[in-house]
Amino acid sequence: MAIIAVQSARSSNGMSLRMKLQRVERRHKFKAFVLVLPLVLFVLITFVFPIGRMMFSAIHDDTLLTLMPRTTAALSAWDGKDLPDERAYAALAEDLKQAWAHKTTGVIAKRVNYELAGAGSQVTSSARKLSTLSAGPYKAALIEINPLWGQHDVWSLLNRGRSAYTAYYLLRSVDYQYGPDSQIVASPPQYSVFRDVFLRTLGISIGVTAATLLLGFPVAYLLATLPPQTSNLLMIMVVVPFWISALARTTAWVVLLQEHGVVNDVLMALHVISQPAELVYNRVGTVLAMTHIQLPFTLLPIYSVMKTISPNYVRAARSLGAGPFYAFWKVYFPQTLPGVAAGCLLSFILCLGYYLTPALVGGANDQMVSYFVAHYTNEDLNWGMASALGAILLTATLLLYYIYNRLVGVDQLKMG
Amino acid sequence: MARHMYASPVEKGWYYLHRLFCGVVLLYLIAPILAIIPLSFNSVPFFTYPMSGWSLRWYEEFFLTDRWQGALYNSILVAVSATLLSTALGTLAALGLSRPTFPWRTAVMGLLISPMIVPGIITAVAVYFFYADIGLLNSYTGLIVAHTTLATPFVVIAVTATLAGFDHSLTRAAAGLGAPPITVFFKVILPLILPGMIAGSLFAFLTSFDEVIVALFIASAEQRTLPRVMFSGIREQINPTIIAGATVLTLFSVVVLAVVELLRRRSERLRGIRDT
Structure with missing residues (x-):
């Protein structure tokens, strides 16, 4: 046209x-x-x-702002140095009484408890006692009811509640928190778990990616150099597992790696070990099962790059006097690097978000970031923490995905 | 490292070592899947060889008890619905994306493929929060919509790949001969992209049928799917019925893959004939 x-x-x-x-x-x-x-x-x-x-x-939490409107309003006049004046205490008493009447004390207590461990129950008990208190002055009465209200850090926390936005969840995700004067301090050791979790996630992902590369590269080379008839046949052995449900394969590993499972039986029959080794619900099982699932993701991009490399280059190098290993290392290997980069990057991205396999095959010390996202969503019901951990995981994934897209092109994603 | 007549002994050694290594890796890939299949026919609830006897009791439990039957039914219902939806949406999008005039192609493609890349747990939690707000938690609709989101990238990729070699002068020729756009689509475009559509929809079906994380978060016991029942089963106490379930999922994937491969060969053959 x-x-x-x-x-x-x-x-x-x-x-x-x-x-x-x-x-x-x-x-x-x-x-x-x-x-x-x-x-x-x-x-x-x-x-x-x-x-x-x-x-x-992950950054938005208006619990205190909506449930304690008077207190947060009264605190706008507070200079943050000493304890606030009677007006703030009166507002607090009013808010707590209303929360008690509306049965929202639990929500406030939970929110306070996130940042001041153990203070949640004191908030609830204060609210209960306050409901019988008819008139002020409240400052002395509240500190009398519970010494919590004479502490500076709870007022700092309420003061931070004036804004609907909080960095608390993100800070906690990297093991920092707010100090008594709203300054940022490192979390106490018993709460500092997340840096370990992120390092563990990185460590497992790097380990699994490296393992898939070590195992996948030689196989990709074999598949790329064999005559098509044979290589197609062997290719089935790579592609079929790729498409079998990760759950079914994880199930297989749980069954095989059990204390009296097939792997232990075989190893004992071969006299490699004398008594059953612990293979499941620990790091060994996690890495073994994850590598099994990720191997095709690394292998297939390397294979498709190797397919395009003409054998003439290596032949030329050999005829010019290079030894077989020199020719392979200096001529063949550099040409495979785009495939190696694509495969490893894809595997690494996918490894970062693993949930299923570590949850089923791993032990308590093998859980990755995803597990904690699930845990805070389902069990702790702390959606702020779940969102913050999820946001960090997602940001890392998307950054790597962007690099992958620039490097390889998302169009090149193949399905075996 | 190929083997030649004039290869040195060291090279020959490397050659055989390489073959052996590859054999071991391929065994690692395939053996775990094959090894559990016979165990699902074990007459006693143990997970070791040699097996004491053969029986179909775990399959009877899998196919005949309410717990598993309901899960199978739910899985099929959700997967079929998600497949139909994602095939329709994905094919349309692929048709648009493949037009040479499409603007911001890379960015849009990146967006459409992203459900494949974003970690499952992030999708699950995000959809859970979202559904909690709009009241879609514990509903078939919610589960089908979420699975459709996860499945569409596969349709988009498969159909786009079929369209990559598409000769746009064919549609122009049909239009030039007076065919209205609808006729052009059904008579010219559809027959040519059908293999891609079927392959994509089969992958979409598998994606939904095997999906467990999102189902864990947003479905209740009423909408329990097969993978969900298996997941909670493994967490509590693994039993041979779960292995029977895993075997069924495995066989299912193999059948789907075989169909996709046959389709691919057929379409290659048809194109080959067209070329000559």
Whole structure:
């Protein structure tokens, strides 16, 4: 149609030709976009928006602002040095009484408890006792009811509640927290777990990626150099596991690695070990099962790059006097690097988010970031922490995904 | 490191070592999957060889008890619905994306593929929070929609790949001969992209059928899917029925893959004939 437009326009003037062409092109673009629009909208609503909302709740928490409106308003006049004055205490008493009446004390107590461990129950008991207290002055009465209210850190916490945005969850995720004067301090050792979790996640991911590369590279080389008949046959052994449910394969590992499972039986029959080794519910099982699942992800990109390398280069190097290893290392290997980078990066990205396999095959000390995201969502019901850990994991994943996209192109993602 | 007549002994040694190493790795890939299949036919609930006898009792439990039957039914219902939805949405999008005039192709493709890359737990938790807000938790609709999101990238990739070699002059020829766009789609485009669509929808089906993390978070016992029941089973106490379930999932994947491969060969053959 573009050609027709050009020919008919040539007979009139040049200006209308350009305009007509532009109009045709715009129409084409619009038509193409309309086809994609339903899916784009669907993905935006059911996927991007929920994830955005989760990221938002990592920094957004208006519990104190909405449930203790008087206190947070009264604290705007507080200089933050000494204890606040009677006005703030009166507001606090009013808020706690109302919370008690509306049965929202538990929510406030939980929120306070996140940042001041053990203070939650004191908030609840204060509210209960306050409900019988009719008139002020409240400052002395509240400190009398519970010494918590004479402490500076609880007031700092309430003061921070004036803003609906908090960095608390993100700070906790990297083992920092707010000190008594709202300054940022390192968390006490018994609460500093997340740096270990992130390091462990990185460590397991790097280990598994390295293992898949070591195991996958030679196999990819074999598959790329064998005649097509044989290599297609062997390829099935790589592609079929790739598509078998990760759950089914994890199940297989749980069964095989048990104390009286097949692997232990075989090792004992071969006299490699004299008594059953602990292979499951620990790091060994986790890495073994994860490597098994990730191997095809690393192998296949390397294979597809190796397929494109002409054997003539190595032949030329050999005929010019290079030894077999020198020729392989200096001529062949550098050409495989794009595939190695793509495969390893993809495997690493996928490893970072593993949940299923460590949860089923790993022990308590093998759980990665994902496990804690699930734990805070389902068991602790601390959605702020779940969101903050999730946000960090997601940011890392997306950054790597961006690099992958620039390096390889997302179009190159293949399904075996 | 290929073997030649004039290869030195060291090279020959490396050659055989390489072969041996590859054999071990391929065994590592395939053996665990094969090793558990016979165990699902064990007559006693143990997980070791030699087996004391053969029986189908675990399959009877898998196919005949309410707990597993309901899960199988739910899995199929959700997977079929998610497949239909994702095939429709994904094919349309792939058709648009493959047009040479499409703007911001890389960015849009990146967006559409992202459900494949984002860790499962992030999707699950995000969708859980979202559904808690809008009241879709513990519903079939919610589960189907979430699975559709996860499955569409596979359809998009498969159909886009089929369209990569698509000759756009065919549609122009049909239009030039007077066919309205709908006729062009059904008579010209659809037959050519059908293998890609079927492959994509099969992968979409597998994705939903095997999905466990999202189902764990957003579904209740009523919408329990097969992988979900298996997951909680492994967490409590692994039993041979779970292995029977894993075997069924495995066989299912193999059948789907075989169908996809046959389709691919057929379409290659058809294209080969067209070329000559």
